[in-house]
Structures are given as C-alpha cells and as structure tokens.
Amino acid sequence: NIYRQTFAGLVHTLDLGGQRSLKSDLRFARASEDGGFRELDNRAFGALFSLRLGAHAVAAGYQRIS
Numbered sequence: 001n002i003y004r005q006t007f008a009g010l011v012h013t014l015d016l017g018g019q020r021s022l023k024s025d026l027r028f029a030r031a032s033e034d035g036g037f038r039e040l041d042n043r044a045f046g047a048l049f050s051l052r053l054g055a056h057a058v059a060a061g062y063q064r065i066s
Helices: none
Strands: 003-015 020-033 042-053 056-065
Touching: none
Parallel strands: none
Antiparallel strands: 003 020, 020 042, 042 056
C-alpha cells in the first residue's frame, strides 16, 4: 500500500517492402501515492521510432519524466 503504478505500451511494425520497415514503440507509465508513505507521484512518456534497412537500423527516441 505504498504506491500504485499504471503502464501502457504500444509497439507497431510497418513493413515498407524490400527489407525495410518502420517500428514505433510508445510507452506511458504513471505512479501515484497510495497511502501516507511519501510523495511518489510521477509520469513517464517515451517514444522510439526505428527505420530498418536490411541488417541495419537507425532510431530516434524521446523521453519525458515529470
């Protein structure tokens, strides 16, 4: 009974043909106090996008925690 955590995630891969694909990975987590222990409220959001070309990939990501 210290804190409650909620998580949601979504991963999707789009086939672009010719050994190419675009992958999206979105995640959200929220923690909140569930009792009187201490202040634990926070939110986290993350996004990662990857472009795969054959055996190689390049990715860009973003994360925000508040």
